[in-house]
Amino acid sequence: MKKILDLLKSQVPFELKRPSSLLSIAIAIIFTGFLLQLGTRLLDSLFQLLTPYFPSIVKGLLDVFSYSFNVKLNLISIVIFIVIFFTAYRVIDRTLLRKLGNTKVFFDDFDFSNKGWLLNYWGSNNPDKTCHYEDSVLVFEAESDDLTNERKEYGAYYDLVTGIYEKDKYEVSCMVRAEKGTTMGIRLWVHDTRGHNEIKYPANFYTPGESLEEIKVGFTGSTSQALRIHLHIKPGKGKIYVDSVTVIKK
Secondary structure, three states, rough: OHHHHHHHHOOOOOHHHHHHHHHHHHHHHHHHHHHHHHHHHHHHHHHHHOOOOOOOHHHHHHHHHHEEEEEEEEHHHEEEEEHHHHHHHHHHHHHHHHHHHOOOEEEEOOOOOOHHHHHEEEEEEHHHHHHEEEEEEEEEEEOOHHEOOOOEEEEEEEEEEEOOOOOOEEEEEEEEEEEEOOOEEEEEEEEEOOOOEEEEEEEEEOOOOOOEEEEEEEEEEOOOOOOOEEEEEEOOOOOOOEEEEEEEEE
């Protein structure tokens, strides 16, 4: 049972595990319940008023808007919940993050599945080899001939579109290591989704050691309110392993 629960938890994006998300969900549930009860009473009153005059139309409306298996599910409530949730989330998330320092806004330890990374950007002749998951880490393994682009570089990137706000400061980090004899290189490359506020660290590709070590880079939020994280790779011999990609609001 624990393994099943861990698997289900792993499928939930980290963004929905933040306190602002949980609070927004609670608020959306409460307000949706209130509006649903109010709307149900208003609709029932309206249908009772119209039924003697337009019975077929009322029956059709009832079929469209609600159905019952002991519990009536009003389809409008789904729309209401989504609208309230996203409205509350943006306000609460911005307010909480601006008041709190050293707050984790993103984390991925690559357990179980891909949660939104674009693998092998710029092209690969053998994508299953050059970038893949192995024992809950992201593995890069490529020589120049494995890549299709003229730059002979590639990697994986993730677009973080929540929790990033203009002028706020962030720290992006990951844990990396390489197998013995590796000549491949890696660096963190971050920018917003419009190509602005670009930072690469280190300036030149480097080959990590055999033990896990951290690389990190700063980022300042732009008007796009989004962040693209590149795990940027230079091909060579061996393998590079990446784990625990983290974004912290400073």
